[in-house]
Amino acid sequence: MKTIQINSIIFFFISMSIVSCQTSQDSKVLAVQGEYSLTKNHLEKHLSDLSAAGELSKEEIQSEKLLLIAMFKEAPEEILASLEETHTMPPTPNPTPDPAPNPASSNLAAGHQQVRAALGTDIGQMQFDTEKAQQFRTFMANSLLSSGSSSGDGSGGRSASNKIQFCADGSYVEYRSAHLGISVPGMDASGYDEDQIPGYWEVAALPNGMQIILLYSTHHLMLEDYPTGLLPFFVGQYAQDFVALPNGDGFSRTMNYCN
Template sequence: MKQLYFLCILLGTVVQSCGQVKTDENQTIASSYGYVLTERQFDTYLKFLEQQTGEESTLDTQIALKAQLKEAFLSNPETIAQELATLENMLGAPKIDKDDKTLFSMAEGHKIVRDLLGSDIGEMQFDTDAANSFRNYMTNTVLTTSSNNYNTSYNSSDYSSSQGQIQFCANGTFVEVLSGHLSIDTEGMDATSSGSSAMPGYWEAAALPNGMFIIIMYSTHARMLEDSPNGILPFVVAKHGIDFVQLPSGDLYRRTPNQYCN
């Protein structure tokens, strides 16, 4: 509890009377290496500080406290997650087993995927430094792939394009959106069609012994079940960089980081 008690001593003197602003307790404040800091955990921390000082906090104080807690979390997510779990137990929140990492520090979507896999993980490594680093790399990221085709002949032409985007959220959920466009121009007739569909689900990431990584996506959406009857799609990543992800087949996805989910 050293860091949290330090913040309490440092900031307790500025806590003054005013009501606390209520927010969605499941909203994510920050995520790092598979650990998630939520509004519920901040509320627990704030309640602890207010109990120590005997006063309620102002809105300005809450903003400052949240910023400092976020900074402490990002510098040492595992320790802060453990300390917040201890605070929740102290303050009467549902009990959390400190020795069970998955109960208090893992994003809900990641936990769902791991529970689904159980012991059937083969050589996948979930808790190594490499896996944690890659999971952090994928969090709040959008991967995009696209293609187009144009054909022309005497008195006719056609054009088609498609795009796929997958957004990986900090809470362990994802949304894949597929969109397409088709236009046909022939003598005396023009036709255009376009549309899109979205598939939600859960994701988790792991390292492989050969140096590659894998994203495990799970969804009960009809589109997923059509190709994967168990709802699980392994997405193997051979190479990745600041702005790209490459599959073993050589197919490339454009990566856009810092795309935060609502």
């Protein structure tokens, strides 16, 4: 019994579907998350901030659109607030913009450089080289994040777990596993599924005080859900033994050094 879906219990597979929620009443809606709506006007505001550093190509605009929708799906209230704040601030003249504001990138671990290369100049408001970002990068190195769930009754049950090993060289390995068992009169059956997804990781700080972890992988399981290979998700808070999303869901964290 191969392939058991466990997306609903894993924070790395929380729904960030990039499907426009357009209707005949409001064709400008790009995505809806709960009571919040991301519109074309929000996208235009976001792109106008980026265009201060130079005109964007069609490919860059499309990439930025997909990234913004993914970020909105994860933290809609924070992203909309950030867009409003950014839009009301007067632009700062910059006659000689640096398309890659990364003076310390040559000193980064190889995996972090892989993620930044995949992003290119499409970094939006992400701040990679601040003290806050560096502190979070150090925290995540050699961290093992774990999540899992189980359910069942007299006729069977299922369990699933997800573990992500973050290494100091900027690489990561994700371990997914799921087990399903059925027991009814006259029949007993069980199935087990396990996958490993390797890739690279990097972190950044955001102006609203949150952190963001960026995963990048060309593994087919990543590309099935995220064609660019990039998966961003937000961290509302973290401590020695947990990492929490903005909605408060917590995930255990332990120190685990990579071999």
